Amino acid sequence: MENVITFAHNIIKEYITKESLTIDATVGNGYDTVFLAKHAKHVFGFDIQQDALDNTLARCQKEQLDNVTLFLTSHEHIKDYLDQPIDACVFNLGYLPKGNKDITTKATSTITAINDVLPLISVKGVITITIYIGHEEGKQEQKQLEEFFLSLDSSLYTVVRYQHINRPDAPYTVCIQKR
Ligand SMILES: C[S@@+](CC[C@H](N)C(=O)[O-])C[C@H]1O[C@@H](n2cnc3c(N)ncnc32)[C@H](O)[C@@H]1O
Numbered sequence: 001m002e003n004v005i006t007f008a009h010n011i012i013k014e015y016i017t018k019e020s021l022t023i024d025a026t027v028g029n030g031y032d033t034v035f036l037a038k039h040a041k042h043v044f045g046f047d048i049q050q051d052a053l054d055n056t057l058a059r060c061q062k063e064q065l066d067n068v069t070l071f072l073t074s075h076e077h078i079k080d081y082l083d084q085p086i087d088a089c090v091f092n093l094g095y096l097p098k099g100n101k102d103i104t105t106k107a108t109s110t111i112t113a114i115n116d117v118l119p120l121i122s123v124k125g126v127i128t129i130t131i132y133i134g135h136e137e138g139k140q141e142q143k144q145l146e147e148f149f150l151s152l153d154s155s156l157y158t159v160v161r162y163q164h165i166n167r168p169d170a171p172y173t174v175c176i177q178k179r
Contacts, residue, residue, distance in 0.1 A: 004173040005092070007162045008128035009035050011175050012088045015126050016040050020087035025075040025113055026105060029097060030056030032090045037065040044082055045070045049103060052096055075113035079120075086120045093141060094132035094171075104137050107144035114148070118157075118178070127176045134169045149174060 002010065009032075016022060020040040024033045027045040033056050036043040045068060047053055053070045060068050071081055075091070091114070095104040110129075117127060131145060132138045149159050156179055163172035 004130050004162060004171050005031075008090065008092075008130055008173045008175070011128060012036070012090070012126055013039060015124055015177070016087045021084050023078065023082070023086055023089040023117065025078065025089060025091045025117070026052075026093065027056040027070065028052050028092060030059035032092055033068055034059055034063055034065060036088065036090065037068050038063070040087070041067065043068045044078075046073060046075045046078060048072070048074050049096060049099065051099060074109055076109040076116070078113055079116040082120060084120070085122045085125075086117065087122050087125045089117050089121065089125075089127045091127065091129040093130060094135070094138055101135070104135070105141060106137065107141040110141060111144065111148050114176075118176075121178045123178055125178050128173055129176070130171055130173045132171045134171070145174070149176075152176065155179070 016039055018041055022036045022040040022043050024036055024043055024045040027033050027047040033043050033045050053072055093105040095101045131142050133142045152159055158177045158179060161174050164170040
């Protein structure tokens with residue numbers, strides 16, 4: 001059985017090509033960025049921590065990937081930087097593993113960012129959101145995100161969830177696809 005990250009990657013792989021422009025909205029340690037860079041034409045990556053950008057750049061250089069542009073800014077400003085059609089966008093929420101746990105994604109900015117990315121997403125394009133609910137901020141974020149997902153018009157978007165049923169605090173992935 002796939003873990004939630006592999007699930008997100010496998011869904012994305014179905015809908016991107018070597019011509020695709022993609023976004024990593026939370027680059028962190030760069031695993032998702034490297035995955036996207038290997039399968040797409042270009043990745044635009046965002047994070048609010050210089051450490052995250054440094055880790056991601058180092059990982060890309062090790063893999064000899066130069067099709068990545070990184071921005072040291074919150075993903076709530078994505079629309080100030082991008083207006084091109086995007087085939088996939090990854091949100092891997094929470095805090096930087098082994099980093100400062102107080103620097104974590106927050107519901108309001110996450111929802112602003114998803115709302116701003118939705119118009120850029122091409123038909124059949126996808127946004128994956130992996131949500132970590134093992135910490136208090138994550139639980140708050142989950143509550144507001146779930147309300148937001150419910151509000152998405154089902155004639156415009158398919159919204160699915162991949163979740164462990166018998167591990168209630170485990171992270172899970174929601175995938176939004178434009179119809
Ligand atoms: C779980 S980590 C991401 C893991 C990463 N995708 C990887 O493959 O290693 C979450 C990241 O979100 C970042 N973050 C928190 N708030 C953010 C915001 N408003 N905009 C962009 N990144 C943010 C954190 O700094 C942290 O690096």
